[in-house]
Amino acid sequence: MMKPRLTIFDEPLLYTEGLSRLLDQSQIFNSIEICNCPEALALLLKDDPPEFLMISSNMLILTDLYRSIENITSDNKAIKIIIIGNDYDVIDIRKLFNKGIKSYLDKNSRYDEFMKSIQALLLNEIYICDYAKDRMINFISSEQDHHKIHIKDPLTKREVEILKLICDGLSSKDISEKLFISINTVETHRKRILLKLNVKNSVGVVKYAIENHIID
Structure with missing residues (x-):
C-alpha cells in the first residue's frame, strides 16, 4: 500500500519544521510539505492535492475555516483534513465535522495524540482529541440535566x-x-x-x- 502525503498549513516555521522532522521519523508519510500562506496551499491543492491536510487555527478565523473546508472537500472528496483548533466551542467542532473534516485536535493536544489521529484516519475512522471529547460529554450531560429540570x-x-x-x-x-x-x-x-x-x-x-x- 502506497504511503500518503501530508501537507501542513501552519506557522511559525520553527514549529512546523520540527513537526515535519518528527513525522519523517515515523515513516508513515511518503512526503511532508509545509505551506505558510493561503496562495501556496491553493496552488498545491489545485495541482497535486495530498491525501492528508493539517490546518491550524493560526491561519484562518473560524468563518474562513468553514468556507475553506467546504471548498477543499467539494473539489477533493478523498482528502482527509485534520484541524488544530484553538479551544473551539462544541457546536463549532460539530460544524467542522459537518463541513467535512476527519480529525479535530486542540492546541493543547500532545504529539502522541496527533499520531493516534493519523492512525485513525489511515483506518478511515474519524478522530476527536480527548480534550474536545470531554467537553462534548459535559455539554451533552448538562443539556440532559437541563431537560431533567422540566421532568422533575x-x-x-x-x-x-x-x-x-x-x-x-x-x-x-x-x-x-x-x-x-x-x-x-x-x-x-x-x-x-x-x-x-x-x-x-x-x-x-x-x-x-x-x-x-x-x-x-
Missing part, C-alpha cells in the same frame, strides 16, 4: 390552564377575571411558569407550548 418540576394543572390563556394573548387582568382569582395570584403563577420553563417572557411560553403540543 412539571407544570401544575392550574399552571397549564394559565399557560394556555397566556398563549391566547390574555393579560393578567383578563386571566384573573376569567378564573375568578386575584391578579396577584395570576402574577405568581406567571413567575412560576417562566421559572419552570426557563424562559424570559410570554414569547418563550408560547414557543414552549407549541413545541410540546400544549397548543396547536
Whole structure:
C-alpha cells in the first residue's frame, strides 16, 4: 500500500519544521510539505492535492475555516483534513465535522495524540482529541440535566390552564377575571411558569407550548 502525503498549513516555521522532522521519523508519510500562506496551499491543492491536510487555527478565523473546508472537500472528496483548533466551542467542532473534516485536535493536544489521529484516519475512522471529547460529554450531560429540570418540576394543572390563556394573548387582568382569582395570584403563577420553563417572557411560553403540543 502506497504511503500518503501530508501537507501542513501552519506557522511559525520553527514549529512546523520540527513537526515535519518528527513525522519523517515515523515513516508513515511518503512526503511532508509545509505551506505558510493561503496562495501556496491553493496552488498545491489545485495541482497535486495530498491525501492528508493539517490546518491550524493560526491561519484562518473560524468563518474562513468553514468556507475553506467546504471548498477543499467539494473539489477533493478523498482528502482527509485534520484541524488544530484553538479551544473551539462544541457546536463549532460539530460544524467542522459537518463541513467535512476527519480529525479535530486542540492546541493543547500532545504529539502522541496527533499520531493516534493519523492512525485513525489511515483506518478511515474519524478522530476527536480527548480534550474536545470531554467537553462534548459535559455539554451533552448538562443539556440532559437541563431537560431533567422540566421532568422533575412539571407544570401544575392550574399552571397549564394559565399557560394556555397566556398563549391566547390574555393579560393578567383578563386571566384573573376569567378564573375568578386575584391578579396577584395570576402574577405568581406567571413567575412560576417562566421559572419552570426557563424562559424570559410570554414569547418563550408560547414557543414552549407549541413545541410540546400544549397548543396547536
